[in-house]
Amino acid sequence: MTTEDTSSLAAESLSKSFGGVRAVDDATVRFVPGKINAIIGPNGSGKTTFLNCVTGMIRPDSGRVSLRGKEITRASPDRIVRLGLGRSFQACRIFPRMTVTENLLVPVRNRSVRTLLGKAHDDATVRRAQLWLQRLGIDHLHGVEARDLSFGQQKLLELGGVLMSEPEIVILDEPAGGVNPSLIRWISALIQELNAEGRTFVVVEHNMELVMTLSDHVVVFDRGRPIASGTPAEVQADPRVLEAYLGV
Amino acid sequence: MPNDSDLADASAQGASRPWPIPRLLGTGTLGALAILVLSFPFLTDTGYLLSTGVFILNYALMATGWNFVGGFTGYISLGHAAYWGLGAYATAIMITRLDMPWYLALVTSAAAVAVIAVPVGIAALRVRGASFVIVTIAFVMILLLVFQSWAGVTGGSSGLMVPRAFDVLRTQHHQIFFYLYAAALALTLLVWWAIDRSRFGMGLKAIREDEDKARALGVPTYASKLVVFVLSAFFTGLAGGLYALWFGDLDPVFQFSILMGAYMVLMALLGGIRELFGPVLGALVVGVSVEYFKSEFGDTQFHLVATGLLLALVVLFMPEGLIPWLRGLFQRFGPRASSIREVSAGELAEQVEREHAVDEPGSRS
Amino acid sequence: MSGGLFLQSLILGVLLGGLYALMAAGLTLYFGVMRVVMIAHAAFLVLAGYLAWFFTTRTGLDPILSLAVTVPAFFVLGVGIRRLLITRLKPATMTMMSVLLTFALALVIEGLLGFTFTGVQRRIRTGYSSANFEIFGAQVAVVKLIAFVLAVVALGSLWFVLKKTSLGQALRATIQHREAAELVGIDTDKVAGYGFGIGLATAAVGGTALALDATIYPSLHWHWIGPMMAIIVVGGLGSIPGAAMAAMALGIIHAFLQVPLGATWAQTVFYVALFGTLMVRPQGFFGGRLAQRF
Numbered sequence: 001m002t003t004e005d006t007s008s009l010a011a012e013s014l015s016k017s018f019g020g021v022r023a024v025d026d027a028t029v030r031f032v033p034g035k036i037n038a039i040i041g042p043n044g045s046g047k048t049t050f051l052n053c054v055t056g057m058i059r060p061d062s063g064r065v066s067l068r069g070k071e072i073t074r075a076s077p078d079r080i081v082r083l084g085l086g087r088s089f090q091a092c093r094i095f096p097r098m099t100v101t102e103n104l105l106v107p108v109r110n111r112s113v114r115t116l117l118g119k120a121h122d123d124a125t126v127r128r129a130q131l132w133l134q135r136l137g138i139d140h141l142h143g144v145e146a147r148d149l150s151f152g153q154q155k156l157l158e159l160g161g162v163l164m165s166e167p168e169i170v171i172l173d174e175p176a177g178g179v180n181p182s183l184i185r186w187i188s189a190l191i192q193e194l195n196a197e198g199r200t201f202v203v204v205e206h207n208m209e210l211v212m213t214l215s216d217h218v219v220v221f222d223r224g225r226p227i228a229s230g231t232p233a234e235v236q237a238d239p240r241v242l243e244a245y246l247g248v
Numbered sequence: 249m250p251n252d253s254d255l256a257d258a259s260a261q262g263a264s265r266p267w268p269i270p271r272l273l274g275t276g277t278l279g280a281l282a283i284l285v286l287s288f289p290f291l292t293d294t295g296y297l298l299s300t301g302v303f304i305l306n307y308a309l310m311a312t313g314w315n316f317v318g319g320f321t322g323y324i325s326l327g328h329a330a331y332w333g334l335g336a337y338a339t340a341i342m343i344t345r346l347d348m349p350w351y352l353a354l355v356t357s358a359a360a361v362a363v364i365a366v367p368v369g370i371a372a373l374r375v376r377g378a379s380f381v382i383v384t385i386a387f388v389m390i391l392l393l394v395f396q397s398w399a400g401v402t403g404g405s406s407g408l409m410v411p412r413a414f415d416v417l418r419t420q421h422h423q424i425f426f427y428l429y430a431a432a433l434a435l436t437l438l439v440w441w442a443i444d445r446s447r448f449g450m451g452l453k454a455i456r457e458d459e460d461k462a463r464a465l466g467v468p469t470y471a472s473k474l475v476v477f478v479l480s481a482f483f484t485g486l487a488g489g490l491y492a493l494w495f496g497d498l499d500p501v502f503q504f505s506i507l508m509g510a511y512m513v514l515m516a517l518l519g520g521i522r523e524l525f526g527p528v529l530g531a532l533v534v535g536v537s538v539e540y541f542k543s544e545f546g547d548t549q550f551h552l553v554a555t556g557l558l559l560a561l562v563v564l565f566m567p568e569g570l571i572p573w574l575r576g577l578f579q580r581f582g583p584r585a586s587s588i589r590e591v592s593a594g595e596l597a598e599q600v601e602r603e604h605a606v607d608e609p610g611s612r613s
Numbered sequence: 614m615s616g617g618l619f620l621q622s623l624i625l626g627v628l629l630g631g632l633y634a635l636m637a638a639g640l641t642l643y644f645g646v647m648r649v650v651m652i653a654h655a656a657f658l659v660l661a662g663y664l665a666w667f668f669t670t671r672t673g674l675d676p677i678l679s680l681a682v683t684v685p686a687f688f689v690l691g692v693g694i695r696r697l698l699i700t701r702l703k704p705a706t707m708t709m710m711s712v713l714l715t716f717a718l719a720l721v722i723e724g725l726l727g728f729t730f731t732g733v734q735r736r737i738r739t740g741y742s743s744a745n746f747e748i749f750g751a752q753v754a755v756v757k758l759i760a761f762v763l764a765v766v767a768l769g770s771l772w773f774v775l776k777k778t779s780l781g782q783a784l785r786a787t788i789q790h791r792e793a794a795e796l797v798g799i800d801t802d803k804v805a806g807y808g809f810g811i812g813l814a815t816a817a818v819g820g821t822a823l824a825l826d827a828t829i830y831p832s833l834h835w836h837w838i839g840p841m842m843a844i845i846v847v848g849g850l851g852s853i854p855g856a857a858m859a860a861m862a863l864g865i866i867h868a869f870l871q872v873p874l875g876a877t878w879a880q881t882v883f884y885v886a887l888f889g890t891l892m893v894r895p896q897g898f899f900g901g902r903l904a905q906r907f
Binding site for chain 2: 723
């Protein structure tokens with residue numbers, strides 16, 4: 001083992017089987033801190049299962065996950081969030097019966113009893129939510145119930161919820177999935193901006209064009225494990241990647 | 249930039265002016281209703297009416313207690329009679345066997361019920377949806393078996409008598425318990441309200457909407473559910489303890505009846521589980537109907553049919569409850585008032601304008 | 614425990630387990646096709662028992678013949694309940710609300726039975742009601758054996774329908790993966806209706822078998838709700854054989870505990886199994902993660 005990078009997220013020999021299928025198979029991945037990391041791979045290559053293991057949504061069969069040098073393998077998802085690792089879901093998930101603002105009031109990193117018993121709509125938090133909404137470009141919708149939003153707006157709202165939990169590392173599962181091209185450009189610019197402010201990103205994405213322009217570091221998954229990694233250019237030139245995508 | 253047509257389609261719904269009148273109206277109505285409730289014992293000295301009033305307050309307290317779990321988290325417990333029965337029996341046993349004063353027995357037994365609810369909650373809250381409902385039913389069935397069989401302590405099937413706490417006439421007895429119940433109900437409503445507006449409550453409501461997503465945003469879901477589960481048991485147990493003191497005669501079949509649990513669900517759903525006063529309104533409707541059925545048809549099986557039909561109707565046609573439905577009616581036919589969510593939207597808009605020049609978000613500290 | 618008593622308990626357990634297995638099959642069918650937990654199943658068992666009793670007291674014929682009427686009637690009733698009630702529920706809250714709705718149904722059935730037939734305990738009397746036969750020194754009531762045979766025949770027919778007919782194939786496809794079944798051209802809505810009907814038809818058989826051997830009264834279904842819930846949680850509602858096996862196992866354990874503990878405390882075995890399962894394996898022992906999620 002080399003010395004642990006204290007600001008990074010890493011998985012070592014992570015495995016997870018469902019029945020007889022090894023969805024994640026001895027996967028070791030180091031994400032580059034401060035950069036935009038991307039995970040790509042064919043459908044069913046275990047990307048989402050891998051993320052679910054990393055964020056504690058699924059308990060891996062073996063292997064370990066560390067965040068800033070601290071082991072988080074058996075930690076619950078909510079604890080992992082409070083340690084600074086936020087995530088979005090592949091199928092956009094928001095709280096449909098809450099207003100846009102309320103959606104952003106759910107995440108709480110501070111768990112003191114005083115904070116928890118304090119008013120949910122307290123001025124400072126509502127202001128912070130409002131500023132995020134402005135930045136995402138959906139602040140005019142603050143009082144609308146989330147179920148009344150368009151899909152693109154819901155996508156932005158979900159991102160807002162993740163950002164409200166103040167994560168140092170943001171995992172986004174298909175941020176461009178099902179979104180129109182102009183909104184993809186908007187989200188892409190936003191990610192770059194947020195990254196420039198110091199947040200590390202891990203983006204799972206099928207849109208190759210987006211991955212290649214957006215990311216600094218790409219990890220390619222196939223059959224439950226990373227088969228290649230490097231800069232977008234390096235990965236594109238790797239014959240194993242072509243093989244995985246085109247099939248044998 | 250996202251284009252405007254993509255983002256603007258819902259904006260019309262968000263923009264609306266604040267409307268302070270409903271809020272004042274609400275506070276006024278609330279005060280008037282409270283005064284009406286509190287003066288009820290003076291308006292009548294008919295024992296029957298008074299005891300019906302106490303019964304309804306008991307229902308209201310149970311249903312509001314139930315709503316700590318049902319309303320916030322959306323977990324429907326059909327077995328909440330377990331905590332009502334436990335509270336009643338615990339109070340009775342503490343008075344008869346340990347010679348405790350009634351108030352001490354009441355509080356201690358509610359606390360004891362809360363303690364018992366901890367392991368039950370730990371087991372039950374591991375599953376969701378239907379399995380959770382089933383576990384809650386199972387718990388009340390176990391208690392029924394135990395309390396019927398364990399005659400040495402519980403009096404078994406022949407029941408348990410609780411000595412009167414107050415040496416007064418029947419009517420006065422009812423009056424005292426009317427106010428005791430009203431006080432307990434006020435306390436319970438206050439706690440529910442406090443949670444409803446808190447961050448903790450926001451997390452709970454997120455669980456009701458999408459539990460996994462709430463966890464992924466850092467809400468400690470399991471602990472949160474357990475806290476409200478225990479609180480719920482506490483207040484339902486308190487209702488049971490008061491019932492033991494008031495009614496003075498406990499029977500396991502009545503205390504641990506699934507039907508009583510079904511009443512709680514029905515009352516809360518009927519009024520509206522998202523609403524502070526939903527369960528109280530439901531208790532009023534169900535309580536009056538139950539009493540009416542009893543006096544009109546006697547003790548037939550009709551009340552089962554009526555309860556079943558009403559529950560089915562609510563589940564099928566009014567799962568949101570009466571209060572949201574009434575609010576909808578008011579909005580459609582009433583003055584051009586705005587809903588609560590639109591009020592808060594308006595308020596927010598104002599606030600944002602005021603604080604427009606605040607620093608950028610994301611400058612992490 | 615003496616050899617004779619052991620054998621007696623084992624036989625009783627297997628006979629009772631057969632009825633539980635039939636009940637488990639019905640519950641799994643409802644859950645499989647609609648994600649519905651049918652709390653009213655036990656109430657329908659009691660209803661079928663009453664119909665069998667009514668049939669016998671009125672006509673003097675054997676109660677088993679009532680199945681010729683009740684099985685098709687319950688099938689139609691099942692299709693109707695799904696069409697008129699269950700499909701009105703929102704898919705998002707289907708499982709939770711279906712518990713409440715079918716619970717309401719159980720209350721209505723119990724109330725109507727009490728209203729129509731009063732709360733008096735009823736018992737079917739036939740020529741063989743009190744007959745016993747001896748097997749390896751164990752005394753077994755003939756009615757218990759008949760009830761068991763009924764359960765086995767019903768389970769066998771169910772197995773045949775599921776495995777050997779095209780309807781069965783469609784049913785299994787719908788249970789396993791609804792969207793995929795739709796993609797290959799199965800009318801899952803119709804199939805789910807049939808699944809519900811078949812499930813309720815098994816209640817007709819089970820209830821008649823039950824009434825052969827036991828006194829019936831309107832609130833009897835609460836007595837069956839314990840075994841039923843244990844089946845749902847322990848078995849996991851994932852597969853019919855899994856749930857049936859769990860049910861059989863619980864029936865046998867229950868019968869064995871009845872001797873040292875007595876009927877009341879033996880009943881707690883179902884709840885112990887239920888809570889034990891939750892602590893050890895909340896997804897159930899046979900059903901995968903389905904039951905936990907819904």
